[in-house]
Amino acid sequence: MRVQAVVVTFNRLPMLQRLIPRLQETAGLERILVVDNASTDGTGEWLAGLEASSADAPVPAPPVVRESLPTNTGGAGGFHHGLECAVRDGADLVWLMDDDGLPAPDCLDLLLERVERDSLEFCGPAVLAEQDPSRLCFPIRLPGGTAVVHAMADVEAAARDGLIEGVVIPFNGVLVTRDLVERIGLPREEFFIWGDDVEYLWRSARAGARIATVVDAHFLHPATDDLGTPMMFGRTTYNHTASDLKHYCMARNNTLNLRAYRGWAHVLLFWLKTTWFYTFTKPQPTRIPLSVRAAAAGLRGDFTGHRRYLR
Missing domain, CATH: 3.90.550.60 (Spore Coat Polysaccharide Biosynthesis Protein SpsA; Chain A)
Incomplete structure (x- = not known):
């Protein structure tokens, strides 16, 4: 072969x-x-x-x-x-x-x-x-x-x-x-x-x-970022990253993947985890509206929003 x-x-x-x-x-x-x-x-x-x-x-x-x-x-x-x-x-x-x-x-x-x-x-x-x-x-x-x-x-x-x-x-x-x-x-x-x-x-x-x-x-x-960070008292994990670029793409693309392959119930669970994580586990309130913008862009077929975070 x-x-x-x-x-x-x-x-x-x-x-x-x-x-x-x-x-x-x-x-x-x-x-x-x-x-x-x-x-x-x-x-x-x-x-x-x-x-x-x-x-x-x-x-x-x-x-x-x-x-x-x-x-x-x-x-x-x-x-x-x-x-x-x-x-x-x-x-x-x-x-x-x-x-x-x-x-x-x-x-x-x-x-x-x-x-x-x-x-x-x-x-x-x-x-x-x-x-x-x-x-x-x-x-x-x-x-x-x-x-x-x-x-x-x-x-x-x-x-x-x-x-x-x-x-x-x-x-x-x-x-x-x-x-x-x-x-x-x-x-x-x-x-x-x-x-x-x-x-x-x-x-x-x-x-x-x-x-x-x-x-x-x-x-x-190389082990990078905080992939698999425990949350909800250790019951689950979240793929946190310090990079706004990576998080924007993750929030957008994961929303689309879950909708296409797992259904809306899994999309809602992902958004519950995102809100919980950046409210309680690692408080970063600005990450929540950023995530919403990313998901909304993906759902309407706009794949240009990540460019603002390119270095």
Whole structure:
């Protein structure tokens, strides 16, 4: 099978310089496509040099190909563009990741093994906190219950035949099959950031895709923000972020995702959590009207409001 990696980057050249050599050392990759979201930190120049040198490298390695976008389209636009390019180029499987992740050396091998063995269409590794690999970077809800876990030991204990069925952290080292992309289309580029990955996962599930986390495959990611902050006396969590840009996109995109895939009751629960969190858990009264503006914009089809928060 033809396997291509798609990396989306924006102004994180040191992280990209750490990731690309790891991918070049990964057996089984046909090429590495880097989608540069109009970076201004020298990323484009570095990639141009790498692209030229990789073509003339004496040791066989997957070539690095860059796609430089004229404007910053966010992770959503980057993955939309990169996945489209890879599939158009004939890839059977596309390995998707941001620039700040780092797959273990055997990550791709383990994923490919389970794709072949279990006919997985959308699978990914356990995404571990780089600062503490014994914990997940992003907490997950285990299937068949309400338990949200952070410890890798809990994930391993819950796995069946090495898999957590129906669960994956999308766009963090995930493998997506060409057949699935042709069946469901591309990520929603207008989402910019936050929620585009969840929407693509839920769209895949609705289409009947075989989805799973391969527990033995590992992918490191810096633990950032206050994802999974406990609230309501520890009964639930909230994905808080200090960034107004991220929160605006989360409030807008999560509202749309819940309406489309879970129904209005879940939208109302999300808004109850948002109001509670910024009133009692981490009081920030200005976040509530910001959230309302974001959701209202999304519901009327306006995906331009996040631009005011771009730096």
